[in-house]
Amino acid sequence: MTDRQKKFMQFIEDFIRDNGYSPSIREIAKGLGLSSTSSVKKMLDRLTEKGLLNRSGSIARSIEMPNRGIPVVGRIVAGVPVEAEENIEGYMKLDRLTIRSGGHFFLKVDGDSMKDEAILHGDYVLIKPGPIITNGQIGAFRINGEVTLKTFRQNAEGIYLMPANEAFEPIPVGEYDDFEVIGTLKMVLRMANGGHVFNPA
Known part of the structure; x- marks a missing residue:
C-alpha cells in the first residue's frame, strides 16, 4: 500500500470511528485537502479493487473496511476513571450479521x-459511538478528560454515572x-483461556 493510500485508509477509519458512519466523497476530499472529487473516486476504486474497502456505488456513505475488523482503541476503567487512551491496539473481526454498521x-x-x-x-466491550443515551443504559463516558464505563442515571438531582458494585x-x-457521552454498550466479549482475536494493525 502506498503512503497516499494509507492516508486515505486512515482518514476513512478515523471518520467512521468518530461519526458512526462512513464519509462522503466530498468529506474525504475536504479532510485530505484535495480540490478534486474525481481523484478521490479513483483512489476509492483502486482500494476497492485491492479488497481493502467494500463499496456500493448506488448507496451513499457505503464505504466499509472489511479486512480490518473492529478497532480496539485502548482500555476503559470499570472503577474510577483513568486518563483516556485512544491509540488503536489491534482489531477484532465479528460476523457481519452481528455488526452491520460502521463506527463501532x-x-x-x-x-x-x-x-x-x-x-x-x-472483558472487551463493544461501543456504538454517539452522544445520545437513555436513562439506565450502560455507556462509555469521558469526564474531565478521563474515560469510564458506567450506567447512566439522570433524575431531578442531576446526572450520575453508576457502578454495579x-x-x-x-x-x-x-x-x-x-x-x-462517548457511546453506548452493545456487547461484552470474554476470551477463554487467555485467548484473543486480534488482527495486526
Whole structure:
C-alpha cells in the first residue's frame, strides 16, 4: 500500500470511528485537502479493487473496511476513571450479521466496578459511538478528560454515572464538569483461556 493510500485508509477509519458512519466523497476530499472529487473516486476504486474497502456505488456513505475488523482503541476503567487512551491496539473481526454498521469499536475493561452487570476485568466491550443515551443504559463516558464505563442515571438531582458494585461510589456529573457521552454498550466479549482475536494493525 502506498503512503497516499494509507492516508486515505486512515482518514476513512478515523471518520467512521468518530461519526458512526462512513464519509462522503466530498468529506474525504475536504479532510485530505484535495480540490478534486474525481481523484478521490479513483483512489476509492483502486482500494476497492485491492479488497481493502467494500463499496456500493448506488448507496451513499457505503464505504466499509472489511479486512480490518473492529478497532480496539485502548482500555476503559470499570472503577474510577483513568486518563483516556485512544491509540488503536489491534482489531477484532465479528460476523457481519452481528455488526452491520460502521463506527463501532472495542475497549478493554480494566477493573470490576461493573461486575454485577456481568462485565468483568479483562472483558472487551463493544461501543456504538454517539452522544445520545437513555436513562439506565450502560455507556462509555469521558469526564474531565478521563474515560469510564458506567450506567447512566439522570433524575431531578442531576446526572450520575453508576457502578454495579457496592464497593464503588456513583460519580456525580457537575455543572462545570467537562462531560461527554462517548457511546453506548452493545456487547461484552470474554476470551477463554487467555485467548484473543486480534488482527495486526
